[in-house]
Amino acid sequence: MSMKGREVILGILQGGSHTGYEINDILQTRLSHFFDATFGMIYPTLKKLEAEKLVTKQQISQTDRPNKNIYTITKAGQAAFSKAISEPTSDEIFKSDFLMHLYFSQDLPTEQVALFFKEEISRKEAKLATLQAQLATWLENGMTDRQQITFDYGIAYYTATLEVLKKAAKSIAS
Incomplete structure (x- = not known):
């Protein structure tokens, strides 16, 4: 559920x-x-x-x-x-407007696609920074070991996603 x-x-x-x-x-x-x-x-x-x-x-x-x-x-x-x-957990539901735009972007100019990448990288960097900035507050207010895993998961997700996005953005631009 x-x-x-x-x-x-x-x-x-x-x-x-x-x-x-x-x-x-x-x-x-x-x-x-x-x-x-x-x-x-x-x-x-x-x-x-x-x-x-x-x-x-x-x-x-x-x-x-x-x-x-x-x-x-x-x-x-x-x-x-x-x-x-x-209750048993459900599979993740992953939705990405960025990926949907990218998937169907074959007829768009490279500059437009590069802008999509710039926007998504900016959003992911902001979310990563927000998450990192909250750690001290969470620890201060009491964070369980299991809650720490959810934090680590978020850090790993944004870090890995940013790595892929930045590499792809460079290849699109060249």
Whole structure:
């Protein structure tokens, strides 16, 4: 079974209570290299989880700011997450707009294809830098050995991909 947003949010809450903003931060920093989540998905998912009594919400009043909602996983939520995490894993779904463009680019000018490479290299370098920049924070906040493997996987993926892209970009340009 492929983990969806609801299971991922329950998994994040397994580690402690969080606000929606904090959940988004974890999704965008720690998980973004292997889980695609949008900010707009978080609150509707939390609302459904709350309606299903898998999480509870505590509202904290703040002066000069909007109220802050803190979400906590319930026993039922822990049971649902435990069931989901125990399911066999699914094969990765890999989608790349860059590779799709490249695959069908036989009739495009070399300059256009070179631009595709430049854009993709830039994106991958930014993602690699973001991942590397987060390591100290993750270690400081507590990272398990298994979470470290997901970090290492991301580093290896971006490093190897950049090597292939840069080599290919040189061959296209010459």
